[in-house]
Amino acid sequence: MSDTSTSEVLRLPAETRYAEELAFLAAFDAGPRPSSWRLTPRMVRTFVLGSTPQDKMPRDIPQKWFGPASIVERAIVTLASDRGLLLIGDPGTGKSWLAELLSAAVCSNSTYVVQGTAGTTEDQIKYSWNVAMVIAAGQSKDSMIPSPIMTAMQRGEMGRFEELTRCTSDVQDALISILSEKYISIPELRDDNTVFARPGFNLIATANSRDRGVNDLSSALKRRFNFVQIPIVQSRAAEKKIVLFRVKDLLARAGFEIDVPPSLLDVLLRTFEDLRQASAASNTDDGRLESSLSTAEQIGVLEDAVLHSRFFGDAVVRPELVAASVVGTLVRRIPEDVSVMNRFWHSVVDKHASKEKGDWVGFLEGGKEALKQLG
């Protein structure tokens, strides 16, 4: 970790943010742990999913990732096994957040991350060279720049690979030997030319299920990963928890708190639910929004509305503002998305407003106004 003061950091990694909790959990359960893990698997689960009275802990551990417990359990046992973990899911389902939490809990370091892109090269996965030093002193361990994954191997910690399927197949296949033999050879060096992974090393990769078929994993690489599918949140109650948790978290960065009326939150959740249904029912691309309508989008909408009310309003989140934020966030293609939203607003939202009144009325008007401005 760099020595930057935590107060100056925009977003702290999970291990720093929850350092105190992690220390507590490490001390609480002194049971056997796999290789160099900081916590026992059960405490890793507790860290991610929160504590229950059954755990009989002297303090409460809040839930940090919301989803089926069996997914987290499967992810944890995979990390304890010989195979890498690949989290697959739609955008906004919390894959990266889960990966970060797991890394933080297992080895107190979630920053050994390689971001997969179409331009990622094998060097970024294994190692590269400091050209100036190579010219000056030749190739040596000193002039080598290890990748985050190599560093994780050397330290026996968790490496992370974001958006694995964005990389081309040949780059992906660089991981085969890392996951299989657990070492990286450095043929440029004469001596000491192999970096072996220390116990505790494993890899958490994430992949977007919408990218399926773009750069499919080779069979050899698939065999070295356990796939864990992260589902879209179906329960409104769970989604509500997630939205509130994340918005609170995001607003804490801005240094203030605002209460979102529960009824308004219900309106937002219901709107997204209805939008998803409408999207599923449509049989043309023009008939559905470009947005994936994920939980992350809802968080974005609410954050936008809260910030707007804080800086340009009276610090009260009003339905009109949320509606404008929904429209502003979800309309990406003009005029296709405007048409979809216009139809949705005048059929579904209008029906809710006439039937249920309450916040729906302001929400309806706010949305119409926002759509007018777009038009």
Next chain:
Amino acid sequence: MMAPTVLEDEAFAALRAQLLGAAADLAPDAKHLADLLAGLSDDVARVLQEPLQIFPVAHHSPACAVQLVRRLQRTAPKVIFIEACEDLQALLPELASCVPPVAMQAFAGESPAFPPRWLPLSLVMPMTPFSAEYQAICYGLANPDVELVFVDRSSDHVFQWLPQQEATPTAPGGPSDDDENARLHGGALGVELGSLVPTFPVFLESLLEHSRASTFSEWWSVYVDEPTIGADYNTWRQVMVLVGALIRRLGSRAELVESDRLRERFMWTRMKDHLVAKGIQPKDAMYICGAAHAASDVPEWGTTKLGQPDDPRWNIPARTVTPWQYGFIPSSYSAIERQFGLARGSISVAEQSWEKALKALNLKAMPLPKAAKAAKGEVVEGAETEAPKPKTKTKKAAAPLPEEIASVGGASGVLSRPPSLQAEDHEQLLQWCTGVVAKARENHYMASTADAIAIYQTSLLLARMRGRLHPSPFDFADAAETCLDKGDPTMRRSVRHLCGMIMGGDRVGKVGYTTLPPLVRDVYDRLATVGVIPGKSTVTRALMDLRKEGPRLLPVSDLLWRLRALLPSSDAVRPVMGERRLGVPRVQESWDIKLHGPALRDLIELAYEGVTIEQVLERRLRDKAFAPNATAATVLGLAEDALLYAERDRLSEELGERAVELLRLELSAANARELFERVRRLVHHLRARPEGLPHWLGDFVATGYQHYASLLPQSFADRGTSPEQLAGMLAFVFSLESLALSLGCQRSQVIIAVRQAAPLTTDPGKLGLLWAAEWTLELKRGDEVRAEFNALMDNPMSLSALPGALGSLLLALSFTPLVSALAAELLSRAFMELPESLLLPWLPGLLDSLRPVAGTILPALMREVVQSTPRSLRELDAWTPPWEAPRPAAATATAPKSTKKADERSPEERATNALLRAAPASVEAWAAALGLAPGWAAPPAEGGEEAQSDDAEAPIGDDPNTAAIQSLLTAYPVPVSAWAARLGS
């Protein structure tokens, strides 16, 4: 050996002390919780002290089945009361020829007591071999001195106690709806013995969260069934009562607890009545009921006051007059899971557990007595079936009963010691791990031995993380999914499905031939000709050459068509080739016959309505025809079905007469088109028979003719009657006119009706129909109709009405070919002359309105168009549309009106005509004096008198000048006579 009394039982004392201690600790802060804990302890004590042996069970729980088998091996009660609908008991002897899982069914096709939208009423009670009730039934059937009594409310009460406003009391669809076997129960309402799933969502959520289970089935299997399967009787009973009491007190919705109370009052009253009537002591009786019912708080509970005057009994409400039918239908594990909302695969897990326990405890399932040999010998399915045989070899040394070990600690220690069948569990896990990898490979997964190792390791890790001593089947399935599923959407079967398969997979039960109702047996017997065998679970393809083997196969074909008519949406019988229509001879047919699974259920449900297919068909036809919502069109359709399938003239006559009756009462022409089509088809078919047209059909045609004729004026004027409906009425009237007139109808009725309609018709969409009707009735000539259309087309103000009028003229093609030439002409002109702003919006609507009658009108229209258009490209340049070409004189000469006038002219008139033609100048002068335009016709052609007269007629019809002069001369006959005298004629 005397069992210790409840209060002497150390294990229970420890549990009680623990519960009461917790209650005392909580009493100051959480009184409700303290009361609950004390209440739970009291419930257990109360149940254990009851002289009547209460045997608490849960649905499809192998632990309960094992405990029952062991209990019945030790003590034999005189009577076993079972929590099952009392009216289903009559089915018990039939169970012997069935292979479980099967379901007892109560069915009522009609009932005056329940909302019609609920009909048919269907209730199922599925049974699996590893359930306590099935084992008890097997025991009771095998031991005639042990009485089996079903004591729960009857099927009728089940429906009586449902809220009447409920839409339809059917089971909701589960996740496995796509699976055929999961639909075996159809829309039936399910009842089960020992239902124990919490219905209070918060409780269930909390239970699952704290137990780290994903479903209640998993929780039950891991925390109740597995730990207690080898436990001693007392411990197991305490656990069951405790869990049942907890779910009853905390985990159930209030309204369901109330409904349960009613059932408990019912059951205890029935049991007490029986004990008193038969003079049986409560200690000699066993009561198998759901654990939640064990510690009931109803006043009727308990037998301590049995036989005393103040022994409370419930006044059981009477059943309704609903006629219930009973039978067995095949069931399946997936159908049970779907019906009762259990996790998919949970019944297979229970089966594995049952088999494992039988083997480990060296037990043998209760055998069913052999069924009486059925008449069909080899086709009897399941007749020789006993309860599924345990795989235990009798020679194998009996494993030590773990009872002694298990009893240590009693109920309070159940979860704190290793599972009693640990060795078997380990062996089973290894088998699963290798089995699922093999199965995955078969299903094209990329799976290897390394995966089997990984699954084993992952299962152990998952179990440890979830606080379990040994991986449960659910942990194993999670592990297998983690290690094998690579997110490939093309895989036909999911890893979870494969896990289910290696755990036994779905099983489908069979209902034995002798148990089947007479109708189903009759169907099997009659279809034996084409190789349909009872119990066969594959599709039979029947290829029938009816020309060669007519006498043998025609009855089969008839039966198949009847089945198809009765079960149109079922897969039971499906024609691949061949058709059944009136008057169409049957030559060859090919059928797919599938009388198993849901299709067999459909057939069995049919059997509740009669003893033969023919009887059911006749009954259904008659019921539909006399239903309050029947219309003339539907009943006519039923009469057609009666002719087609039932082949009974008496029935078709009865239905036909009903159709006539309904037609007389109809006030609208909504079904005119359908009626017309049906009647025409029937008339064509029946008229060709030697016996001629049946009386009812003639009556129908005559009634329809008069009915529609009288409705015409109103329908032309009424905006609610569409042009299509009107066209249907006119088609009926004009197409069947000759038949109607021969039956005594009068054309004048139609003429008057159309005349009345003319001034009332304002809708442009009906003008074409009106003019066509007038033309057909000779109230208007073709030229006049053309002139009407021309007027619409020439006047910009009325142009917008043209599409409607033209559209309706096209509809008129369905009843008169007279208009075809005019329709082709006007359509061509409309496409040429109408502005696009009018033409384009009109076309989609025109196509839509013509689509239903395309088969009737398009051929006539196309014929006309073909005749009037050039045949080749060469002719195109010189082509002139027929309506623009100068019309030949002969055409106009044949106009009826003109011909008539020409014939009526006297020789004097003809001579005058010739004279006038000879002196055209004077005629021109007269014409000018009369204010008419000069325009004398062409000079007469050469030839004889006939030719002259023909030519002379030509201008009469068309030339206005000539017509005017003609009328002038007719008005002043004196000068004409004088001229004639002068001319010497």
